[in-house]
Amino acid sequence: MTAKRKLEVREDIQQIKEKYFSDRARIYPVQAGECLISEGEYNDRLYLILEGALTGYLKDDRGKPREALHINQDMFVGVYSFFSNEHISYMTFIATQPTRVAYLDRDELPTTPDQFALDFLPVLINEIYLRQVLSHQFNRERHEALKKLGEAEKMATLGQLAAGLAHELNNAIGILESNTQWLAEELAGFLRDKKWLGVFEKGLTRGQELDTKQVRAQRDRLEKKYRLPLKVAKQLARINLTDQEVDQLMKHDLKELETLEAVANAAFVLRDMKLAARHAAHVVRSVRDLGANPSTEPAQVSLRETIEEALTLTKKLVEPVHVSLEVPADAHLCVRTGDLVQVWINLIKNACEAMHVARTAQPELRIQLAEESSWYHVSLTDNGIGISDEVMKKIFEPSFTTKVSGLSFGLGLGLSIVKRIIERYDGKITVMSRPGQTTFKVSLPKSF
Amino acid sequence: MERIFIVLVEDQREVLRAIANDLQDFEDAFVVEECTSADEAWELLEKTDAEGDRVALIVSDHVMPKETGVDFLIRVNRDSRFKHTRKILLTGLATHQDTIQAINRAAIHRYIEKPWKKENLVQISRALITEFLLESGIDYTAFRPHLDQATLLQYIQQMKA
Numbered sequence: 004m005t006a007k008r009k010l011e012v013r014e015d016i017q018q019i020k021e022k023y024f025s026d027r028a029r030i031y032p033v034q035a036g037e038c039l040i041s042e043g044e045y046n047d048r049l050y051l052i053l054e055g056a057l058t059g060y061l062k063d064d065r066g067k068p069r070e071a072l073h074i075n076q077d078m079f080v081g082v083y084s085f086f087s088n089e090h091i092s093y094m095t096f097i098a099t100q101p102t103r104v105a106y107l108d109r110d111e112l113p114t115t116p117d118q119f120a121l122d123f124l125p126v127l128i129n130e131i132y133l134r135q136v137l138s139h140q141f142n143r144e145r146h147e148a149l150k151k152l153g154e155a156e157k158m159a160t161l162g163q164l165a166a167g168l169a170h171e172l173n174n175a176i177g178i179l180e181s182n183t184q185w186l187a188e189e190l191a192g193f194l195r196d197k198k199w200l201g202v203f204e205k206g207l208t209r210g211q212e213l214d215t216k217q218v219r220a221q222r223d224r225l226e227k228k229y230r231l232p233l234k235v236a237k238q239l240a241r242i243n244l245t246d247q248e249v250d251q252l253m254k255h256d257l258k259e260l261e262t263l264e265a266v267a268n269a270a271f272v273l274r275d276m277k278l279a280a281r282h283a284a285h286v287v288r289s290v291r292d293l294g295a296n297p298s299t300e301p302a303q304v305s306l307r308e309t310i311e312e313a314l315t316l317t318k319k320l321v322e323p324v325h326v327s328l329e330v331p332a333d334a335h336l337c338v339r340t341g342d343l344v345q346v347w348i349n350l351i352k353n354a355c356e357a358m359h360v361a362r363t364a365q366p367e368l369r370i371q372l373a374e375e376s377s378w379y380h381v382s383l384t385d386n387g388i389g390i391s392d393e394v395m396k397k398i399f400e401p402s403f404t405t406k407v408s409g410l411s412f413g414l415g416l417g418l419s420i421v422k423r424i425i426e427r428y429d430g431k432i433t434v435m436s437r438p439g440q441t442t443f444k445v446s447l448p449k450s451f
Numbered sequence: 452m453e454r455i456f457i458v459l460v461e462d463q464r465e466v467l468r469a470i471a472n473d474l475q476d477f478e479d480a481f482v483v484e485e486c487t488s489a490d491e492a493w494e495l496l497e498k499t500d501a502e503g504d505r506v507a508l509i510v511s512d513h514v515m516p517k518e519t520g521v522d523f524l525i526r527v528n529r530d531s532r533f534k535h536t537r538k539i540l541l542t543g544l545a546t547h548q549d550t551i552q553a554i555n556r557a558a559i560h561r562y563i564e565k566p567w568k569k570e571n572l573v574q575i576s577r578a579l580i581t582e583f584l585l586e587s588g589i590d591y592t593a594f595r596p597h598l599d600q601a602t603l604l605q606y607i608q609q610m611k612a
Contacts, residue, residue: 211464215485219495234478268472275465 015126016077022122023113024051024105032103033057039080039096039104046084046092047109052076055102059094068095073137079130085109086127169287176287180280187273199259199266202242206270213243229253235260242267301451304343306334306379310370313347320355323366330372334379337451342424349417350383350443357387357441382444390436398434454504455589457483457576460492460511460520461541466565470510470541473569474576480594481507481580488515489523496533506536507583508576513542513549521549524557535587537579539563541572578602 024030030053033039039057040046052074059072059080071094074080084092090109112119187207194200213221221240226233229249238260239249252260307330314321314328336343351368358366363386373380390398399422425432430447457477461467467485474483482504486492492509499506509527513520520540527533540553543565553559560582561575578599584591585606591598 211468215467215487216491219484233482237478271468275468279465 015129019122019126020051020053020105023107024053026105029107030103030105032101033098035098035100035102037098039098040084040092040094042092042095044092045090046081047090048081048106049085049109050080050104050106052078052080053103053105055098055100055104057096057098057102059096061094070141071138072134073141078133079127080104081106082127082130172287173284176280176283180277180284183273183276183280187277190269190273194266199263202244202263203266203270206242206267207274210274211241211243211271213240225249238264301337301339303335303337304340305332306330306336306343306372306381307332309338309340309343310347310381312340313344313351317348317351317355320352321368324355324358324368325366326368326370328370330370330381334372334374336379336447336449338428338447342427346421346424346445347383349421350445353417353443354383354385354387354441357389358385359387361388363387377449378446379449380444380446382442384440384442386439387441389438389441390434395434395436399432453589454499455481455580455584455594456495456499456504456506457481457508457510457580458486458492458495458506459484460486460489460509460515460523462487462512462515466512470572473567473572474510476573477576477580477597480597489518489520489526492523493526496527500532505587505589506533507580508537508539510539510541510572510576513540513545513553519549521545521553521557524553524559528556528558535583537583539575539579541565541567574599581606 033055039050040048042060042062054076056076057074057080058070059074060068061071063069074096080096081092083094084090085107114122191200191203191207194203218237218240221243222233222236225231225239226236228246229236231239235257239252242264244252252263307328310328310330314326354368355366358368365386367386369382369384371382371384373382399418422432425445425447428447428451430445430451432446433444435442435444457474459467459470459474461470464487467487471483471485477483484492484495486495489511492511496506509524511520511524520542524538524540527536527538538557538559539561540557540559541563545553550562553562560579563572563575577597578601580594580597581591581599581602583589584594584598585603591603
């Protein structure tokens with residue numbers, strides 16, 4: 004319907020062109036940037052745009068010209084001033100590209116006024132219709148731009164809020180972390196000359212090594228072997244003593260059991276506190292980065308350097324892992340260093356945790372670079388437990404976490420942030436996994 | 452003599468330890484078992500039953516990998532072997548729907564929100580264990596120090612009436 008109407012109008016225009024706008028003396032070019040008619044000026048010409056385009060400007064309250072209308076080929080300019088009685092243009096038209104116009108003088112109509120009206124009515128109605136459509140489109144674009152701006156502002160506010168919150172929380176977490184450290188050292192000092200320092204230190208570094216099932220089995224074994232009350236057997240099992248150590252205790256009628264249990268529990272609790280503080284710090288950092296308004300500009304950075312930085316930041320975690328970094332130093336990308344470092348940290352952390360959970364005997368992490376004509380592919384391969392199909396489906400969802408050992412941050416917010424960052428650079432992240440080999444591949448376009 | 456069990460289910464080890472610490476005093480008379488998954492707890496329930504022991508109370512977290520606390524408690528509720536067993540859902544994150552399920556299908560006896568208070572957890576546990584002992588017709592005199600006097604009194608008054 005619309006297409007048909009336009010087609011008819013097109014024919015009308017063709018007829019009008021020939022009849023009214025074919026006088027070569029009344030056809031002339033307008034350079035890009037040149038003004039065709041100005042707001043407030045006298046005009047008694049009707050212009051038809053033969054080719055090119057113009058933009059119409061209206062002055063706002065403060066007299067500043069604002070874009071109001073786009074005029075293309077086969078549209079008219081000067082309609083209002085030509086047909087109204089005052090012949091004053093209410094808009095300024097400036098050519099946006101080399102344009103050719105034909106015009107009609109009001110005083111020199113080639114036909115009778117009646118015939119003129121008859122000829123022009125359909126094209127003028129079409130002109131008004133076209134202008135309205137364009138104005139709608141223009142409004143919609145402006146509305147969308149405003150919405151985007153609003154969202155950007157919201158994110159910036161959120162980012163500031165998150166940064167403020169992160170700062171406050173980091174201070175609090177810092178105090179908890181350093182005081183926990185201090186308390187652990189004080190206690191170790193206090194226990195220096197006591198024989199239970201070993202139990203304390205073991206508990207502090209390794210935590211409760213036996214799972215609940217193993218504790219139960221050990222409890223039942225000790226109960227039978229030493230004919231102990233169940234409660235006492237459980238206390239012993241929890242501390243995870245060797246049988247020699249239990250023999251030692253038994254020699255003194257378990258007199259020291261209460262003290263020993265307190266020492267072991269203190270160690271476990273201090274370890275939990277330390278891990279909880281680290282966990283909290285990580286959550287805070289992730290939230291801050293999620294809402295962060297990127298303040299620094301992207302710059303040329305060496306891919307290898309960003310990975311090296313991430314490895315430094317995860318030093319403690321990476322310590323027991325054999326890392327091979329097979330990325331040449333000359334691969335460069337235009338990114339924010341912080342973004343990439345954050346990506347690697349999360350992937351390295353996940354890999355190390357997966358290997359830790361699986362108690363992988365010889366944990367290995369291979370970081371390799373593959374290059375295509377327009378892409379860099381960085382792959383991180385670990386020999387941990389692998390990812391189950393079930394987990395795989397949800398792996399990049401923001402709220403998803405495997406919560407393997409409770410205190411470790413696992414795959415929580417981390418991977419959704421990684422994905423967000425990579426997509427910001429028009430990149431992709433994929434994962435392939437089977438038990439004993441999991442590869443995360445990050446693909447980034449060189450040209451970004 | 453049959454042993455009476457209290458079973459704790461919580462996937463986060465440090466939280467599990469905190470619950471166990473709070474309920475430590477019960478260990479004089481009961482066996483307090485710690486489990487990190489619903490599977491492990493179920494295995495334990497089967498074993499307890501097979502050995503002729505009884506489960507007085509289950510305290511379970513809700514949000515756990517694999518089977519949730521509510522699903523686990525529904526399983527327990529359906530099994531007539533544990534019809535007198537008291538059930539507490541201890542959670543910080545349950546949706547409205549989860550809670551409805553917990554009440555209607557798992558027939559939980561108490562809902563405790565995390566973070567919990569030790570006195571509160573101990574008090575509720577006492578009351579529920581007392582109910583369990585009375586309802587199962589177990590001689591409660593041996594457990595006297597751990598019983599809830601109010602629950603006991605109410606029971607005795609009902610008996611008289």
